[in-house]
Amino acid sequence: MRQALTIGARDLRATYVSAFGIGCTAAFAALAGVLLVFDLRGNQARLDLWFSSLFVALGLLAALLAQRAFAEEERAGTLELLLTSPVRFWQVAVGKLLGVCGVLLAAIAATIVCPLLVSSMGNPDAGPIVTGYFGLLLVGVGFLSVGLAVSAATPNPLVAAAGTAAVLVALWLAGVLAGSLGGRLHAVLQYLSPTSHVTGFLRGTIAATDVAYFLSMTLVGLATVVVVLGARR
Amino acid sequence: MSRSRRRAVLIGLAIVVAVVVGNVVAYAHNAQADLSATHHFSLAPQTKGVLDQVKAPLKVTAFLNKAGAEARDARFLLARYQELNHHISFSVIDPDADPTAARRFGISQYSTVVVMYKGRRVEAPAVDELDVSTAILRAVRGGTKTVCVLAGHGEPALDDQTGAGLSKVGDILRHNAYDVRTVDLTVGQPAVPADCAALFDFGPRDPFGPQEVQAINAYAKAAGRVMLVTSSLTRADPNPLTVPWGVHFLGGLVVDPQRSEGGDPTNVVIEDLPSASPVVDGVNRLQFPASAGVAVDPGLRDGLTVERLAVTSGASWVESNPDNELQFDKNDLPGPVVVATASDDSHVDTPSGLGSAAGGHIVRTRVLITASDTWLTNDFLDRLSNRRFFVNGLAWLTQEEQLLATTAQVSTDRSLPLTAERQARILVITVGLVPGLIIGAGLLAHFGWRRRRRRA
Amino acid sequence: MTAGVQVIGVGRRFGSTEAIADVTFDVEKGEVLGLLGPNGAGKTTTMRVMTGYLRATAGRVLVDGVDMAIDPVGARQHIGYMPESAAVPREMTVIAFLRYCARLRRVARGARQKSVAAALRQAGLGGMADAPIGTLSKGYRQRVALAQALVHDPDVLVLDEPTAGLDPRQVAETRDLIAKLGRTRSVLLSSHLLSEVANLCRRVVVLDKGKVLAVSDVATLTAASSTRLELRVSGDPARVVQIVTAMAGVQDATVRGDVVVVKGTGDDLGQRVAAAVVDAGIGLLEQRVTSSGTLEEAYLNLVRE
Numbered sequence: 001m002r003q004a005l006t007i008g009a010r011d012l013r014a015t016y017v018s019a020f021g022i023g024c025t026a027a028f029a030a031l032a033g034v035l036l037v038f039d040l041r042g043n044q045a046r047l048d049l050w051f052s053s054l055f056v057a058l059g060l061l062a063a064l065l066a067q068r069a070f071a072e073e074e075r076a077g078t079l080e081l082l083l084t085s086p087v088r089f090w091q092v093a094v095g096k097l098l099g100v101c102g103v104l105l106a107a108i109a110a111t112i113v114c115p116l117l118v119s120s121m122g123n124p125d126a127g128p129i130v131t132g133y134f135g136l137l138l139v140g141v142g143f144l145s146v147g148l149a150v151s152a153a154t155p156n157p158l159v160a161a162a163g164t165a166a167v168l169v170a171l172w173l174a175g176v177l178a179g180s181l182g183g184r185l186h187a188v189l190q191y192l193s194p195t196s197h198v199t200g201f202l203r204g205t206i207a208a209t210d211v212a213y214f215l216s217m218t219l220v221g222l223a224t225v226v227v228v229l230g231a232r233r
Numbered sequence: 234m235s236r237s238r239r240r241a242v243l244i245g246l247a248i249v250v251a252v253v254v255g256n257v258v259a260y261a262h263n264a265q266a267d268l269s270a271t272h273h274f275s276l277a278p279q280t281k282g283v284l285d286q287v288k289a290p291l292k293v294t295a296f297l298n299k300a301g302a303e304a305r306d307a308r309f310l311l312a313r314y315q316e317l318n319h320h321i322s323f324s325v326i327d328p329d330a331d332p333t334a335a336r337r338f339g340i341s342q343y344s345t346v347v348v349m350y351k352g353r354r355v356e357a358p359a360v361d362e363l364d365v366s367t368a369i370l371r372a373v374r375g376g377t378k379t380v381c382v383l384a385g386h387g388e389p390a391l392d393d394q395t396g397a398g399l400s401k402v403g404d405i406l407r408h409n410a411y412d413v414r415t416v417d418l419t420v421g422q423p424a425v426p427a428d429c430a431a432l433f434d435f436g437p438r439d440p441f442g443p444q445e446v447q448a449i450n451a452y453a454k455a456a457g458r459v460m461l462v463t464s465s466l467t468r469a470d471p472n473p474l475t476v477p478w479g480v481h482f483l484g485g486l487v488v489d490p491q492r493s494e495g496g497d498p499t500n501v502v503i504e505d506l507p508s509a510s511p512v513v514d515g516v517n518r519l520q521f522p523a524s525a526g527v528a529v530d531p532g533l534r535d536g537l538t539v540e541r542l543a544v545t546s547g548a549s550w551v552e553s554n555p556d557n558e559l560q561f562d563k564n565d566l567p568g569p570v571v572v573a574t575a576s577d578d579s580h581v582d583t584p585s586g587l588g589s590a591a592g593g594h595i596v597r598t599r600v601l602i603t604a605s606d607t608w609l610t611n612d613f614l615d616r617l618s619n620r621r622f623f624v625n626g627l628a629w630l631t632q633e634e635q636l637l638a639t640t641a642q643v644s645t646d647r648s649l650p651l652t653a654e655r656q657a658r659i660l661v662i663t664v665g666l667v668p669g670l671i672i673g674a675g676l677l678a679h680f681g682w683r684r685r686r687r688r689a
Numbered sequence: 690m691t692a693g694v695q696v697i698g699v700g701r702r703f704g705s706t707e708a709i710a711d712v713t714f715d716v717e718k719g720e721v722l723g724l725l726g727p728n729g730a731g732k733t734t735t736m737r738v739m740t741g742y743l744r745a746t747a748g749r750v751l752v753d754g755v756d757m758a759i760d761p762v763g764a765r766q767h768i769g770y771m772p773e774s775a776a777v778p779r780e781m782t783v784i785a786f787l788r789y790c791a792r793l794r795r796v797a798r799g800a801r802q803k804s805v806a807a808a809l810r811q812a813g814l815g816g817m818a819d820a821p822i823g824t825l826s827k828g829y830r831q832r833v834a835l836a837q838a839l840v841h842d843p844d845v846l847v848l849d850e851p852t853a854g855l856d857p858r859q860v861a862e863t864r865d866l867i868a869k870l871g872r873t874r875s876v877l878l879s880s881h882l883l884s885e886v887a888n889l890c891r892r893v894v895v896l897d898k899g900k901v902l903a904v905s906d907v908a909t910l911t912a913a914s915s916t917r918l919e920l921r922v923s924g925d926p927a928r929v930v931q932i933v934t935a936m937a938g939v940q941d942a943t944v945r946g947d948v949v950v951v952k953g954t955g956d957d958l959g960q961r962v963a964a965a966v967v968d969a970g971i972g973l974l975e976q977r978v979t980s981s982g983t984l985e986e987a988y989l990n991l992v993r994e
Contacts, residue, residue, distance in 0.1 A: 006792040010781075017780040022675030026668035033663020037656050044302045045649035048309075077776025081837065084740040085793045086766040113667050117659055122649030127268030187319060191260070203309035204269030207316065212259035216252040223248050230241065233744040237759060 003087050007095025011069065012102035021103055024064060029110035031057055036114045045122030047115055048202040051132035054111070055198050058140050059168045065103055066147020067160035069096045070225075074155045083229070093225035096148055097141070097218075104140045108133065128204035135201025135210075139194065142214040143168060145221025152228040168194070263316050273306070273362075274313050280366040284318040286373045291321045291350040293369075295360045296340045299327035303344070307360040314365070348372045378631060379412045381429035385419035386469060387438030389610065396612035399435055405624060411631075418445040425452035431630045433460045436606030440469040449474055456596045458630040464606040465525035465555070471602075475527070478576035478600040479539040483526040487570050487604070488559050489549035498559060499523060501545055501605075502617070503572065508540040512575050512601065512625045516618040519543055519573075524605035526551040526570040536579045543573035543603075575629065576600040601626045693718045693753060693767075693845045693875025694739060700747030701731075701738050708734045709899040712748070716845070721871035723886035723907075724879040725988055726896035732879045733773055735896065736847050739877070740770040753844055766795065769838035773849040773879075777833045779823030783814055786822060786833065787840050794841035804840050811870075812836035813862055827854045835863070839870075846876045852885060864889060883988060895988060916958050917979045918951040923972030932969050933962050 015021035032054060039049035073079045082092065115129045143164075150163035175193025178186045190196050197214065200207040267275035276284075293311055297304040304325050311323035328335035338347050346357040346365055350372040357368035371377060382391060391403035391413060406413050416425060416432070423444045425432055432452060441449075450473075453459050463471045465486040472482045487501050494500040503519040521543065529539045549568030550561045561567070578598040608619050649655075694716040701708045709731040716722045726732045737743040739750050741761045750757040752764040778786060787805045796804050809818055812832040817825065822833055831854055838846060851867065852860045860882075868889055870876060880886050886893060887907055895903040922929050929949045930942045939953040939962070951962055959978055966973045 003793060003795075006789065010778075010789050014778060014780050016675070017678070019675070022672060026671040026675075029671060030664045030668045033660060033667070036663060037651070037659055040649065040651045040659075042300070042302055043648060043650050045647045046302055046305075048305055076778070077772070077774040078778050080737075080742055080772045080774065081770075081776070081790075082793075084737075084742045084765060084768070084770045084772075085790075086762045086795060087793060088762055110667055110671060111663075113663055114659075117662060118649065121655055123647055124649075125270045125647065127270055131268050191256070199309060199312045200265060203274050203306075203312075205265045205267045205274050205313075207265035208259040208262060209256070209316070212256045216256055219248060219252060223245065227245070233742070 001091075001094075004091045004095040004098060007082070007087070007092060008098025008102065011096060011099025015065075015068065015099070015103050016106075020068070021106075024061065024103060025107045025110050028057065028061055028107040029113075032111040032114055036118075040118070045118055045124040047118060047124060047129055047132060050114065051128075051135065051202055052198070054136060055139055055194075058136065058143055059165065061104070061107060062140065062143035062147045062168070063161045063164040065100045066144055066151045066164055067157040068151075069100055069148050070151040071154055071157040071160040075157065089226040089229040090222070092229065093148065093152075093222045096225070097145060097222060100144045100148070101141055104144060105137070108136050108140065125204065128202065131201045131204050131206050134206060135198055138211065138214040139198060139201075142194075142217035142221070145218040145225075147221075149221045149224035149228065152225045152232075265313075265316075274309055276313055276317065276362055276366075280362060281317060283366050283370045283373070284314065284321070287318050287320050287350070287369065289320060289351055291318075291348065291369065291372065293321065293323040293365065294338065294347045294349070295323070295325045296328050296335060296338070296345045296347075297325055297360065299325065299330060303360065310360065310362065310365070314369075351375075377412050378430040379414050379426075379428055380406055380431045380433060380627075380631070381414050381416045381426060383418065383432065383434040383437070384415045385417040385439075386434070386441065388435050391415075391435075394611065397610050399610060401611050401614045401620075402435065402609055402623065405620075405627070418442075418448055423448040425449060425457070427455075429457075431458040431460065431627070433462070435462045435609065436464060436467075437469050437471075438467055441473070446473040450477055453477070453598050453600060454596070456598060458599045460601045460626060460630060462603050462606045462609065463525070464604060465523050466606075467525075475600075475602055476530075478578060478598070478602075479530045479533045479537050480574045480576060480600075480602050481528045481530060482602075482604070483528055483551055483566065483570075485525055485551035485553050485566065486555035486559075487521075487524045487526055487545055487549055487568075487572060488552045488561075489545045489568065491546045491548035494520060494522075497522075499555075501549070501572070503543040503545060505544040505546065505569065506542065507544060508542050508575070510540040510542060510575050510629070512540075512622065512629045513542055514625055516622050516625065518617040519619055519622055520608060520613055520616040521572050521603070521605035522607040522613065524572045524603075526566065526572060527574055527602060527604050528571060529574060538577050540575040540577075541571045541573075542575055543571070545570045545572060572605060573603040574601075575626075576602070599630055601630060693720075694877065695751040696735070696739060696748070697751070698748035699735070699738055699745045699750060701734055701743055702746045707899055709738070709896075710747070712896070712899075712901050714894045714901065714904045716875040716877050718844070718875050719872055720891060721867060721876040721878055721889050723890035723893035724877055724896065725883070725886060725893050726879075729898075730896040731899040732896055733849055734899075736770070736772075736849050736877065736879065740768055740847055741765050742770075766841075767844045769841065769843035769846045771834050771838040771846075771848045771851055773853075775831050775834035775850075775853075777822050777830055777837065780821065782819050782821050783809070783825075783833055783836075784818040787836055790837040791840045796841050804842060807842075808836040808840040811839055811866060813859075813866075828856055828859050831855055832859070832863075835866075844874055846870060846874055846878075848876065848878045850880055851878065852880065852882065860885070916953060916955070918953075918959055918962055919975075919977045919979050920949040920951065920962070920966065920973065921947060921975040922949065922966060923974055925971070928969070929966055929971055932965050932971075936961060936965060 035053040036050050039053060070079065115124065118124050146167050147164040150167060151160040154160050154163065171192060171194055174189045175195050178189035178193065181189065197210040200210045293314065295307045295311065297307055307325050315321045315323060326334050328340055344359050346360050346368060348355045348357065348368040353372050353375060355368045355372040357364040389397055389399045391399050394400040403413065414429070419442065425448055432449065449459065461471060461474055463482065465484065470482070475482050486499055488498045489501045490498040492502045492504055494502055500520065500522045501524055503521055506513040506516055529541060533539060545568050547569050549570055551566040551570055552559055553564045576599065579595055581595055607613055609623050614620050614623065696712055696714050699712045700710040712735055714722070724732050724735065734743065738745045741757050741764060745758065753767045755764040755767065757764040781789070784805060787808055788801065791801045791804050809815060812835045814829070814832055814836055817829060822830060825833065835851060838848065848867070852863050855863060864885060867876060867878060871889070878886070878889065890907060892904065892906050894901060920929060926944045926947065926949050930944060933939050933942045933951050938955040938958055939951060941952040943950050959976060963973055963976050
C-alpha cells in the first residue's frame, strides 16, 4: 500500500504543479457557482437540484482527470519507468486512483462555499447536504475508476477522455432503455444506470444499494486496470 | 495455464462474485440511513407492511407541477416505495406539460395521486407517505370497509377539532381507508347495520335505552366487533354492554399518586401492560386521564378470554367519592386497577341457538373496553403510546394488521427568495473569489518553483 | 562467473509478427555485455522483456535466479533500467524524482538519503539536486535517467543507449561510470557507438531481425572480420585486381581511382598481397592498412549476411 501511496502522491503533486490541476479545480468551483444560481430558482433553500447537476459535471471531470493518469504518462514516456519498477499492477491502479482522487477531493472541497452561502441566506436541511457530498465522493471515485480503466487501454489522452465519457453515457443509457422494457431485464438495466443510484443521496439518505453499486464500480474499474496493464505486457 | 495466470483468474472470479453477491444482498435488504431532518424518506414500518402485500405490478402516478420542489420530493418518496417493493413503479406528470395524460386519468388538480393495481384505481389527495400508503392499502384491499360510530349519547364528534374533539381519530379511520358511518340508535328502530365492520362508542355520557343495549349486544353476538370507550364521567351504566363479555364496569375515579402526569393523580400513566395481546404491541405507556376502573369476572364461560390490557400501579385505588378529597379510605377499592380489557369470544352458533356443535359454525366476537375516554381526544391522542394503542385496537377489531399510525409531519419553512442581490453575491463569491483564490495559490506555487529554478 | 541475468530462448510476438525469437544469452556478474543490432533488430524489445515491461511469449528470463514470469516484482527489484527514451518527469526536481524512485524501488527509509546522494554523485548531478528536471539540458536529463536506474543499487543494469545525446566529455564520464559499475554488477548495454561498445564490453550480442546472430567476445569477433588494404601501384591496377582476387583469404578487390582496395581476412594478408604484387613484376608504390578487423567490420559483416 505504501507504494500505491507513493504513486498517488507523485501524481497528485504533478497535477497541481501544472496549470491543469489548478485549472480543473478552479473551473469546477466556478461551474458549481453558476449551477447554484440556476438551481436555486425554485426559491427554496434546497440543494438537491444542484447536487444532481454536479453529478453530471463529475462525469466530465472524471474523463478529464483520468486521461492523464495513464494515457498522458505513456505519451510522455514515463509509464515505462513505472511499469518496470518492482510494483504490482494493483498498486499502480490504486496509486493512480489515489492521485486523481486527491484532485477530486480538492475540486469537491472547492464547492463547499455553495452550501455555506445557502445556509447564510436560508435554512436548508443539513442532512441532504451531507449525503450529497458523500454521494459526490462515492460517485466521483467510481467514475474515476472507469476513467482509469479506459486510460490504461489507450496511449491517446483524447481517446481516453472520450472513451470514459462514452462508457458513462452507455451506463446512463441503460437506465433510459430500462424504461421501455419490463420484467427482470428492466430491473437489471435500471440497476446498472448510475442515475438510479444518486436519488438516495439527493434526498438525504444513504442506501446500501447505492453504496454497493459505486463501490462495485470502483472495484471493477481497478480490476480492469490491472487486467489491461497485464494484457499490455 | 501458469500458476500466476491461474491465480489472476481466481482473483478475477472472486471479484466478480463479491460484486454480484454484495449488490444482490444490498438490493434484497434495502437498508438505508436517513439523515434528512424529518426522516421523510424512511417509511414507517406500517407502510412497509402495506407494501409487503403488493404482489403484482402497482403503478403510482403523481400529478404535480414538475418545476416545483414538491415534484422532486414526490420522486424521492416514490423511489423509496419502489426500492422496498420492486413491483411498484411510478411517474410524475405535470398536467400542464402533458394535458393528454391528465385528461386520460381524469385529473383536474395538482397534487393528485392515482394508484393502479390489478385493474383497480384509487386516488389520494396528496403525495405524502400517509396518503400514498393509504391509497395503496385501499387498492390492495380491493374495497373499503365501513366502521360505525355511535352517536346520540353526548359523544364528541369525529369532525370536532377542539382539544376535546375526536378529529384525529376521524383522520385515522379515513387514512386507513374506512368509510365512517354515524349510527344513532336513539332514533327509530335501534339496529346496528350488518355491514359495520366494527362499532365504536367514543365516550357516551347519557344512559343507553334497553332496546339500544339489545341492539348492540345482538350485533356483538353475531360476530360483531365493538369498542366501548367510556369513563368515570359517564352517567350511563356500561355494564349491560360489558358484562356479557366478562368485564364488570366499577365506575369511580382511578387515583394513582405514583404514576400520574402533571401533579394530578387522576391523570394516570399506565406502565403495566401485562398482556401479550396484539392490541398492546409496540405500546410502552399510556396516559388515561379521568379513568374509571373495570374488573374481569373470575368465572368466564368456555370460549371467552379476557385480556387485562392496562393496569395501574399498586399505589392506586378507585376513589368512590371523587368530589371529596382524594384520599384512600375504606370505601375505596385498592389497586392495581384494570382500566382496559380485550374480550375475545368464540362460540358455536347453531340454527336452534342451543350451542350444539353439530350443524353449527364458529362465531367470533371481539370487544375492546377502556375505562377512560379522554385518552383519545385530540389533546391526548398523541401522548405517550395512545395513538398506537388506538390503531392496534382498530386493527385487532377489524383483523387488519397493516394500519398506519404515523403522525402528520411538520414541514419547516425553507423558502429562499433568490433576489438579484443574492444571485450577485453567489456569483461573485463562487465564480470570482473562490476560483481566484485557487488560481492565486497556483501562481504562488508556480513562482516559488521558478525562484527555485533560478537558484538552481 | 555466475550469471546475473539469463535470457533463455526468449521470444516476443506482436500479433502475427515475431519481434524477437529464440534469444539466448547470459549477462555475468562483473561484466558489461553489449547488445548490438541495426534499427528494428529487437534490442529494445529484448530489453523490455528482460525488465518485465513486456511479457515473453516464449522462453524465460532469470534475474539473479528469479524468474521474471513467476515473480516479476521480485525480479525487477534487482534491475535498474534506463530506457531508450530516458523520459523523466519534467515537473519534478532531480532530488524529488530520485526520492520517489527510491521509495518506489523499496529502498529502506533509513537508507534513502544515502542512496539518493550516491545516485546523484555517480551520475554527476552533484550540484543539480534542486533543479527542476524540465530546466535541464538533454544531456543532464539523460543523467537523471541514469541516476534513477542506480538509486536502489541494483545488481543488474539494463541501459538502452545510455550516452545518446551526451557531449563528448559526458560520454567519457558515463563510459567510465559504466565500466566501474560493471566491475561488480551485470550490465547490459545497447549502443549505436561501436567504439564505445568495443571499449566497454568484453562480449557482445549481435541481433538482427529479432534473431541472435552472434554471442561472442569482441576480440574473437574482430579477429574474424576482414582487413582492408589500399595499394598504389606503378603498373596496371586491373592486373593487380586479377592477381589478388585469386588469392586465398581475399574477399574483394576493386579499383578506386588510382588505388586498389583489397578486403580479406587473415593476419598475413598484407604481407601476401604485397608479395604477390611484387612477384608479378608490378611496382608496389604504397600499401596501407585502412581497417584491420574492427568491431564495426565484424558487425557489418554479420548483419549483411
